[in-house]
Amino acid sequence: MSTPASAGSQPGRERDRDEEGRARNARPRDGLGRPLPHGAAGVERQPEGVDRTPEQAVSEAQRLLDDGMPFHAHEVFEDAWKSELEPDPLLWKGLAQLAVGLTHAARGNAVGGARLLRRGREHIQPHAEGTPHGMDISGLLAWAGQLAGELDAGHTVSSAAERAPRLRGRQQAR
Template sequence: MASTPEGRRTGARDRDSEGRARNARPRDGLGRPLPYDAQGVARQPEGVVRAPVETVAEAQALLDAGKPFHAHEVFEDAWKSGPDEERALWRGLAQLAVGLTHAARGNTTGGARLLRRGAGAIEEWAARTGRKRPYDLDLPGLAEWARALAGDVERGSVVEAAARAPGLRGV
């Protein structure tokens, strides 16, 4: 496949082994696509089924390393492969991680919106299920962290992902 001088591929779209469209471009630590010939950050494998405690541990390590986009992918795997009654929890956590991603990229509106949406989702799930600390996650603390960060972002704070990463088991 040919490339343009800017590094874009021409012709057919990138596809995985099953024929699904997949962007094969390398990505930086915040998940932004880089030119095809650039050295990127290793991507998280998709579709991995993990135990919930493994999901939390892996996502926390990625958040601590300043890779919230990659943490969002770990939460997304749990959301897609977990039990139906937990999907809203994992989706809300993925929204928090991608909200931090957007905030660190400088996307004020998107970052704040996703942080608040994720906070609301995990609070709603906790209220519906009566579980405030599933898998030792501090859902009330995470919601508080997300809303505070959303406010900081809207006030113009520059967000460095690793420095503002939440502690999933205690903010």
Template sequence: MDETHRDRDAEGRARNARPRDGLGRPLPYGTPGVERQPEGVARTPEETLCEAQRLLDAGMPFHAHEVFEDAWKSRPVAERELWRGLAQLAVGLTHAARGNATGGARLLRRGAAALAEYGAARPHGIGVDGLIGWAGELAGRVEPGGGAADARRASAEPVDAAVEAPRLRPLEP
């Protein structure tokens, strides 16, 4: 595809046909990329959590975010903040893995705040309290001026998304 051609649907919206890497960054046309998650898939909570965990473990939090976004848009209103918060955690990890420490930390904290109301309930077996702790700890480590690292190191070195991937559900003993 010609790089000057803008791939649009009949209404003029971008189709995003450009190949992407595992962190969702655009690659040059003609470059093999990571297969995108199909949009608008209505999954059960179990299917959503299994697919998102698989993607997180593979170091693909951007793609996990898309899975959570589908749940956010299709699940009952009472659960939407849960799925939105999980999507924000995945995007926060994406930004941290891309080297955007400030944006990553901000989204990790925003996602944790969205999950706070669900902590004690453990909806769908999700370890909400553990995710909130994970998000706060990672945000503190990557944020410029946060954690033990100096600001230059924190803002310059991306994290390894697969190594930092959270467990959505605690492992049973």
């Protein structure tokens, strides 16, 4: 459904809207969530508002991270956060921020990537002694800290898939 563009936008252009009338960009996106031109082949978007068990959320996010699509993994974590999945919604928010941090780093935004990695670490830190849903929180903390430090030092991320964290199990040196 489309409605006329709001004041200040390009004349004659209509904004993409969802079923509830909220503005949504219907342009296809690449694996890092960047919009592509209308009509271009893009990566299928993650549906929003999907109810998943914590185990399903972790598995789906890992698959997307492994495929080099951290932006899409962040959407899975965001659904978990907004669904207030146990043990703590802020854990899921932190995981979403880690995924977005990797997204920014892979897009070439080192400053934003490092900032989001640090924010994500703050939110998952309270779970460092545990393994909620089998996740290696201490390993994720180390991964995020190392990557943020590398970004601060001027290093770049050439492949999101190669730098993706392991949500369960040991982190691999890259």
